Amino acid sequence: MNTSHATTWGRGFLLKLCLMALVDALGVYAVILAWSRQSWVIAAFLVISLIAANVVYFSRRMTPAKYLLPGLFFLAVYQIFVIAYTGYAAFTNYGDGHNSTKDDAIAAIEANSFQRVPDSAGYPLTVLEKGSDLAFLVTEPDGSAALAAADEPLAPAPEATFTGSKATGLEGYTTLALGDLLQRQSEILALQAPLGEDPSDGVLRTPDGSTAYAYLPVLVYDEAADNFTDTSNGDVYRPSEDGRFVDDSGQALEQGWRVFIGAKNFTSVLTEPSLRGPFWSVLIWTFVFAISSVALSYFLGLALAIVLNHPSVRGRKIYRSLLILPYAFPAFLSVLVWQGIFNPQFGFMNTQVLGGADIQWLTDPWLARLCVIVVNVWMTFPYMFLISTGAIQSLSSDVMEAASIDGAGWFQIFRLIKLPLLLVSTAPLLISSFAMNFNNFNSIYMLTEGGPLKHPTDQAGSTDILISFVYRLAFSGVNKQYGLACAISMMIFVIVATISALSFRRTGSLEEMN
Amino acid sequence: MTSPAIPAPVTGEPLAWPSGSDTTSPEPRRGPQHWLKVAGWRHLVGLLALVFALFPIVFVLSGSLNPTGSLTSPDALFSVFSGQNYLDLFSDPRYPFADWFRNSMIIGFTTAAGSVFIGACAAYAFSRSRFRGRRAGLLGLILLQMFPQVLAYVAIFLLLMTLTEVFPAIGLDQQLGLIMIYLGGALGTNTYLMYGFFNTIPKEIDESAKIDGASDARIFFTMILRLSLPILIVISLLSFIGTLNDFMIASIVLTTPERQTLAIGLYQYVNVSFSQNWGVFSAGAILSALPVVIIFWFLQRYIVSGLTSGAVKG
Numbered sequence: 001m002n003t004s005h006a007t008t009w010g011r012g013f014l015l016k017l018c019l020m021a022l023v024d025a026l027g028v029y030a031v032i033l034a035w036s037r038q039s040w041v042i043a044a045f046l047v048i049s050l051i052a053a054n055v056v057y058f059s060r061r062m063t064p065a066k067y068l069l070p071g072l073f074f075l076a077v078y079q080i081f082v083i084a085y086t087g088y089a090a091f092t093n094y095g096d097g098h099n100s101t102k103d104d105a106i107a108a109i110e111a112n113s114f115q116r117v118p119d120s121a122g123y124p125l126t127v128l129e130k131g132s133d134l135a136f137l138v139t140e141p142d143g144s145a146a147l148a149a150a151d152e153p154l155a156p157a158p159e160a161t162f163t164g165s166k167a168t169g170l171e172g173y174t175t176l177a178l179g180d181l182l183q184r185q186s187e188i189l190a191l192q193a194p195l196g197e198d199p200s201d202g203v204l205r206t207p208d209g210s211t212a213y214a215y216l217p218v219l220v221y222d223e224a225a226d227n228f229t230d231t232s233n234g235d236v237y238r239p240s241e242d243g244r245f246v247d248d249s250g251q252a253l254e255q256g257w258r259v260f261i262g263a264k265n266f267t268s269v270l271t272e273p274s275l276r277g278p279f280w281s282v283l284i285w286t287f288v289f290a291i292s293s294v295a296l297s298y299f300l301g302l303a304l305a306i307v308l309n310h311p312s313v314r315g316r317k318i319y320r321s322l323l324i325l326p327y328a329f330p331a332f333l334s335v336l337v338w339q340g341i342f343n344p345q346f347g348f349m350n351t352q353v354l355g356g357a358d359i360q361w362l363t364d365p366w367l368a369r370l371c372v373i374v375v376n377v378w379m380t381f382p383y384m385f386l387i388s389t390g391a392i393q394s395l396s397s398d399v400m401e402a403a404s405i406d407g408a409g410w411f412q413i414f415r416l417i418k419l420p421l422l423l424v425s426t427a428p429l430l431i432s433s434f435a436m437n438f439n440n441f442n443s444i445y446m447l448t449e450g451g452p453l454k455h456p457t458d459q460a461g462s463t464d465i466l467i468s469f470v471y472r473l474a475f476s477g478v479n480k481q482y483g484l485a486c487a488i489s490m491m492i493f494v495i496v497a498t499i500s501a502l503s504f505r506r507t508g509s510l511e512e513m514n
Numbered sequence: 515m516t517s518p519a520i521p522a523p524v525t526g527e528p529l530a531w532p533s534g535s536d537t538t539s540p541e542p543r544r545g546p547q548h549w550l551k552v553a554g555w556r557h558l559v560g561l562l563a564l565v566f567a568l569f570p571i572v573f574v575l576s577g578s579l580n581p582t583g584s585l586t587s588p589d590a591l592f593s594v595f596s597g598q599n600y601l602d603l604f605s606d607p608r609y610p611f612a613d614w615f616r617n618s619m620i621i622g623f624t625t626a627a628g629s630v631f632i633g634a635c636a637a638y639a640f641s642r643s644r645f646r647g648r649r650a651g652l653l654g655l656i657l658l659q660m661f662p663q664v665l666a667y668v669a670i671f672l673l674l675m676t677l678t679e680v681f682p683a684i685g686l687d688q689q690l691g692l693i694m695i696y697l698g699g700a701l702g703t704n705t706y707l708m709y710g711f712f713n714t715i716p717k718e719i720d721e722s723a724k725i726d727g728a729s730d731a732r733i734f735f736t737m738i739l740r741l742s743l744p745i746l747i748v749i750s751l752l753s754f755i756g757t758l759n760d761f762m763i764a765s766i767v768l769t770t771p772e773r774q775t776l777a778i779g780l781y782q783y784v785n786v787s788f789s790q791n792w793g794v795f796s797a798g799a800i801l802s803a804l805p806v807v808i809i810f811w812f813l814q815r816y817i818v819s820g821l822t823s824g825a826v827k828g
Contacts, residue, residue, distance in 0.1 A: 012729065012732070030681065033680060033681065034681075037680045039676075039679075039680045042676075042677075042680055063639075063643055063730055064639040064640075064643040064645045064648075065639075066639075066730075067638050067639035067643075067734070068635070068651075070631075070632050070635060071632040071633065071635060071700060071701040071705070074632065074694065074697040074698040074701070075658075075702070077673075077694075077698060078663070078673075078694060078695050078697070078699065079658060079661075079663060079666075079699060079701075080658075081669075081673065082663070082666040082670050082673055082698075083666055085666070085669040085672065085673065086665070086668065086669040089668065089669060089672075303559075304559070304560070304563050307559045307560070308556060308559075308560050310552075310553070310556060312549075312552045312553040312556070313557065313560070314553070319560050319563075319564070320814075321814065322564055322568065323563060323564065324810065324811075324814055325571055325807065326567050326570075326571070327810075328803075328806060328807045328810035328811070329803050329806075329807060330755060330758050330759055330802065330803055330806055332761055332776075332777045332781070333574075333802060333803055334570065336780060336781065336784050336795070336799065337571075337573065337574045337796075337799060338570060339784060339788075340784075340788070340792060340795075341570060341573060343788065346792075348573055378566070378567070381567075382567065386817075386818050389818075390818060435659075435660065439662055439665065441664055441761070441762050442759060442761055445761070445762075446761065446781060467664060467665070470665075470668075471762070474667075474668045482668050482672070485668050486668055489665040489666065489668070492665055493660060493661045493665060496660050496661075497657065497660040497661070500660055
């Protein structure tokens with residue numbers, strides 16, 4: 001009999017009821033919040049999730065879903081969505097200068113293009129404050145007062161109080177003293193108070209806090225024709241395919257917007273000279289780094305396991321407890337410690353081991369590559385030692401005995417029997433280890449930051465692997481290229497997935513799954 | 515073709531370090547010369563490996579006790595002893611080490627507990643139920659493992675920028691936001707491993723419990739989870755270490771110094787005038803590593819068997 005307990009009253013059910021009430025309360029609150037901020041997509045996603053949760057947990061069936069749902073929720077948002085978004089961004093020109101939508105770009109261009117009307121008369125100005133918002137109180141040429149703020153176009157202020165002929169105060173507002181003016185200088189200089197409802201009416205700005213001038217936009221947007229006109233020389237800027245406003249001579253306005261550019265990010269990696277060179281050398285080095293890290297640490301670990309795993313060696317447990325230390329020591333700390341060891345002036349390597357040598361361990365391209373591998377081998381060989389020891393101890397001794405009775409030597413037994421058996425049983429772990437090292441950001445970035453760079457303007461350094469190259473493109477460069485970074489991320493995914501799929505298929509480790 | 519021998523996923527017994535050969539009595543004594551030939555060189559190799567393995571750790575321990583506190587005075591190891599660096603570590607307001615330590619522990623423990631729970635639930639469903647899309651789900655999880663979250667961190671950053679506007683509590687510069695990102699990776703990294711372990715727990719146990727009237731939830735919480743407790747602890751530890759080690763995602767999410775983690779904080783320590791900060795950094799490194807190393811040592815026999823069945827340190 002398989003009765004479901006989903007709605008049978010009992011302690012478990014009450015507990016579930018309380019938990020679901022909590023989830024629903026939080027969920028409804030979140031939906032309302034998302035709705036009020038006009039985030040329709042988020043609100044819709046939350047509504048669907050909430051309905052799903054209630055259906056699943058109060059249903060008498062759908063037992064598997066009850067156990068899968070919490071994980072699936074987080075997976076959907078923080079893994080599947082971000083992967084999909086990475087895939088989407090890879091086909092756009094997202095990055096500095098193309099950060100947002102076209103409407104945002106138009107607004108930004110207009111806001112940045114105000115210039116003082118040449119030879120226009122200034123308005124005597126008093127800066128006021130209401131709450132923390134600033135406002136401009138100006139005296140018009142006819143002697144009357146008018147008020148303008150960032151979101152309030154200029155309007156007459158008949159209640160203003162005057163000092164001499166200059167309007168200096170208004171009820172409900174505080175007049176800023178000189179000290180306050182100085183303190184909030186940058187805010188005051190940045191304030192653009194519109195002269196009318198239409199942006200083309202211009203704005204009031206002040207260069208000094210005591211006089212305001214009329215500023216007019218140099219670039220005027222024409223909605224019907226969808227172009228910008230430069231009022232100073234009559235140039236017309238039209239939207240281009242790559243998401244910018246460009247004039248006839250090819251000059252583009254700085255602020256652009258995000259557009260689909262097809263596979264351009266992928267092709268430019270392979271064709272554009274400034275990217276192609278770095279990309280291929282980074283790709284090759286990524287393979288060299290990942291393969292040699294795994295291979296060297298595996299053979300070091302295996303050799304140690306074979307040597308120490310012998311009945312005549314006493315204290316094997318002590319060896320194991322101590323050799324496990326580099327593995328137990330948090331990896332990011334290990335890398336930073338090694339950075340200190342390799343410091344050319346003060347590091348232990350130069351001052352103590354080599355007696356005052358002056359070797360540029362981390363700034364010479366080839367030495368830096370060597371160091372990165374040494375450090376990585378240091379961090380992984382205990383792991384390889386542990387799994388090799390486990391694998392050796394699970395080998396059946398019958399085959400070995402049979403071989404030695406047949407007259408096989410020690411080395412023959414090792415090479416023809418032990419090694420193949422060990423490789424087969426550890427292969428899945430080696431593949432995972434390779435996949436992990438392929439994206440081993442910490443080992444590279446914390447030791448060398450991917451450097452040394454041959455030239456300061458280079459796109460990639462000598463020890464950059466693909467993932468640190470992506471980081472450089474997206475976050476540490478002068479020009480952030482999110483789209484390009486996402487495209488390379490997708491390429492890494494394809495490479496790692498292909499290699500892993502092929503090798504798992506070869507080792508047949510997925511056959512067990514029924 | 516014979517199917518390859520994959521290290522057996524842990525069953526109740528092999529959880530212990532296979533110690534069979536340790537208990538066999540050593541070969542009869544035949545004098546020191548024979549010992550040298552058989553075991554002596556092995557110890558020599560072992561000692562060399564120990565030197566390679568331990569010297570960076572000895573180096574940082576020595577540095578942490580040296581009160582001159584810099585790399586610029588290249589003293590021999592352990593020439594001076596002082597706790598000054600450890601005191602300095604907690605007194606510099608620019609580098610709030612105590613905050614980083616607490617943050618790392620909170621984020622690490624929450625993530626470890628949450629992600630093991632989420633993963634265990636999913637693994638239980640895959641192991642014990644047969645439902646449509648089960649095989650596709652398992653394959654999907656393996657595929658997701660190939661796409662670690664670090665690859666998507668540009669998208670994660672942009673997602674969090676959007677979330678900041680709607681739900682500031684889980685947006686940028688929020689530890690809860692970071693924990694939720696880590697939980698998103700939980701299903702991909704842990705489920706398949708635990709699925710293997712749960713499969714080794716005989717189904718007859720659930721079935722007899724079911725006949726006795728136990729609900730699914732009861733079987734899961736009081737039997738499956740209890741029987742696999744050692745391996746759950748190992749996976750939590752590995753998840754904790756993975757979180758502790760994460761620099762990339764943590765550094766794009768957390769920006770206020772007091773909210774950052776050890777990985778970001780200690781990296782900045784080293785990045786800014788490394789040679790002067792060396793002593794204090796060493797003290798911080800020792801204190802940060804201590805909890806992990808101690809737990810590791812206590813659990814090593816479980817970890818070893820957990821490793822051989824497929825967990826890779828992240």
